[in-house]
Amino acid sequence: MSRILPHPLLSLGVVIMWLLLNRVSPGHLVLGAAVALVVGQAMAALEPSRPRIRRWDKVVVLCVRVVLDIIVSNVAVARIILGGGRAGRRAGFVEIDLDISDPTALAVLAVIVTATPGTAWIDYDAAHGRLLLHVFDLADPEEWRETVNQRYGRLLKEIFE
Structure with a gap:
């Protein structure tokens, strides 16, 4: 699961934003999910370090x-x-x-x-x-x-x- 969806919260956020910016329909749900998968994979490839918030x-x-x-x-x-x-x-x-x-x-x-x-x-x-x-x-x-x-x-x- 983590290889397919390495950043689940990011992917969920992308799908939600996609649906908010477009009409809520099955087609937009599928397209938003596809974009979310690509974004999640791209973030995994970048391997960003986790920010450390001190205050x-x-x-x-x-x-x-x-x-x-x-x-x-x-x-x-x-x-x-x-x-x-x-x-x-x-x-x-x-x-x-x-x-x-x-x-x-x-x-x-x-x-x-x-x-x-x-x-x-x-x-x-x-x-x-x-x-x-x-x-x-x-x-x-x-x-x-x-x-x-x-x-x-x-x-x-x-x-x-």
Whole structure:
């Protein structure tokens, strides 16, 4: 069973998401199950190491912080786009020297940055620990460096390192 379904929870999650995003029908159930089997096999081939979470209480703090930041960022980006406040604003790139090195912490940071409207994870230089971030409304690059390292990096370091 484990060779066919090496990651049963992941596969179940894929099937459920497939059915939520499509109509619930026998055909979609079969197709979702096939996709789930392929995803499970792909994850088994990657053999990811299990993340070690050291501070579960900080996970809750991080989740609340991220949800609030996403809401605030949604409102800010909507105001710029819908309010015509684009004049005088400029998008740009910021290089940020990260204080974290754990692969799981970096992956979580990438998800946070990508999920937050107005920002995009462009590149990560592992040799130098440097992130290239695109910001939709870049007023102060130093503020973004501080935000990423202090607001998220510090918590991720406490959680994973």
